[in-house]
Amino acid sequence: MRFLASVAGLALVAGIATTASAQDDRPRQVLFTNVNxxxxxxxxxIENGSVLVEGNLIKTVSTEAIExxxxxxxxxxxxxLTPGFIEAHAHLALMGPSLSAMEANSTWEDFGIHATRMAEMYLMQGFTTVRDxxxxxxxxxxxxxxxxxVGPRHYASGAFISTRGGHADFANFTSPPGTDTNFSRLNMAQEVSGVDDVYLFGRNNLRMGATQLKFMQSGGVVSAFDPWQLLAxxxxEIEAAVQVASEYGTYxxxxxxRKEAxxxxxxxxxxxxxxxxxFDxxxxxxxxxxxxxLTTNLTAFDPGxxxxxxxxxxxxxxxxxISASATFENYIPNMKECPVKRAFQTDCVGSVEACNIQIAYEKYLGNEFFGPYTSMVTLTSTGGELVALSGDFTNPYPEGKLGVIEEGAYADILLIDGNPLEDFSVTGTGDKWFDAEPRPESPETIRIIMKDGEIYKNTLN
Ligand SMILES: [Zn+2]
Structure with a gap:
């Protein structure tokens, strides 16, 4: 249980910070000096700069000394010094080993405990924000x-919205339409038939704290009933989902x-x-x-x-x-020829240890396909723009920007050994997937992890 062991350590770091700031009324100030x-x-x-954090926001970014x-x-x-990383597509509650096993055997404790451990793992990998x-x-x-x-900022989608037989229909084979499932009772997946259902479950998701809605429009590979080519x-129905989201100012x-989808x-x-x-x-x-x-899990392009x-x-x-990978072969060249705003996506369903490895491998593939600069933008500012689409009154973190180091942005900050624009591996990549060794709780090269002005990891001393 190495992740649990670290919780005590993290609480200590946060505890010290709170005591220090309690001595006067002003928000605590942390000044990073001598950073690129x-x-x-x-x-x-920006070479040899300084960043002043006041409370939970970045107050000053400068190449002059800040007094x-x-x-x-x-x-x-x-x-x-970089912005904290942003994961734009994760499933923190889904522990696997398969969708049918979760439907048949899992209770809210299983999902809750898994999500708790996933949240901590993500933060310790340098992700200060996760869109679920x-x-x-x-x-x-x-x-x-x-x-x-302990965990990152969390943008939930609530239940997957899926048609009967769609990508989030996890019900047993003989389960009649409209029957409750384990996933529906816990509001983790809901079956819709018609716009009224989309209104009902979409609004219910937002009522339960979703910050955006997730509609399952295509099929998948490991799910039971859906060809990946499905147009669900x-x-x-899709316009109804957009309508409900827009009522809350979100998306x-x-x-x-498929292209049609x-x-x-x-x-x-x-x-x-x-x-x-x-994509074309x-x-x-x-x-x-x-x-x-766009967010794309690049592991889908791996022969593994x-x-x-x-x-x-x-x-x-x-x-x-096999049939899916055969039709995806132009994705990477098309993306290079006609780029769009692309955020980071791992899409792991499985154990904390397996997802830790998959995140590192997803980072590795991003750099292999698109190089370090694009990969850093994907991991930071693009994700920040994307989560901000949840809008002024639904976004749970509306005080500042995410994914950037600039005045007024949230103080979500990493301090990393080396220069990730030259050697991307310092972000904590891993060049293997299923035959990879277990990964450390946190990459050694990430020396400081700050979220919302609080330090959760510091190995400088
Ligand atoms: Zn997914």
Missing amino acids: IFDGVSETL VPNAEVIDGGGRT AGGANGGLRRAIDAGQI GSKE VMAHSY IMSALEAGVMSIEHGFH CEIAALMNEKGAY LLDVPAVKNQPSSLRKA
Whole structure:
């Protein structure tokens, strides 16, 4: 239980910080000096800079000396200071080993305990924000933000919204339509038939703390009933999801593979295309016109996908995986030719240890395919823009920007050994997936992890 052991250590770091700031009424100030700054967008580092944090926000970014008499000073020793990383597509509550096993055997404790451990693991990997793409409601964020458990900022989607037989229909084979399931009782997945159901369950998600809605528009590989080519959801149903989201000033993310699915989602007003494997330049033009975003799990392009136990042990899944990968082969060249705003996506369902490895491998592939600068932007500012689409009154973190180092942004900060724009491995990559060694609780090269002005890791001394 190495993750539990670290909870005690983290509480201690946070405890010291609180005591120090209690001595006077002003918010605590932390001054990073002697750092090279990756601001989340620029291709070059701001060299030998300083960053002043006041309370939970960044107050000053400068290459001049900042005079603050009472600040706690952290000499960065020439290391790189970056925004905290942003995961734009995770499922913190889904522990696996399979969707049917979770439907048949899991209780709220199983999901809650797994989500708690996943949240801590993500933060210790340097992710200060996670957008959850289905299966978790607002309770996890409540526990994290109240300091009951340690984790990143959490943007929940509530229950997956899925048609009968769609990608989030996890019911037993003989289960009649409309029957309650384990997932529906816990509001982790809901089956919709018609716009009224979309209104009902969409509004229920937002009532339960979702910050955006997730619509399952295509099928998948390991799920039971859905060809990956499925076009699920009528125009009216997808528009209904967009309508409900807009009532709350927020947006819809759609699980979409085929071009037909992606184009109709964008036309309906969906702002975040998930996976988008049939991406091409025509899609790019429409995405850029609409201001939409894409997140893609690049592990789907790895030949190792066919070795994933959930894929290889299930003949129908293996067949689907082979046919899917054959049609995705132009994704990377198309993305290079016609770039769109792309955020980081791991999409891991499984144990904490397996997801730790998958995150590191996803980072590694991003750098292999797109290089370090694009990968850093993907991990930081693009994710920050994307989660901010939840809007002024639904966004749980509306006081500052996320994913950038600039004045007024949230103080979500990493201090990293080396320069990730030259050697991306310092972000904590791993070049193996299923045959990888277990990974450390936190990459050694990430020396400081600060979220919301609080330090959760500091190995400088
Ligand atoms: Zn997903």
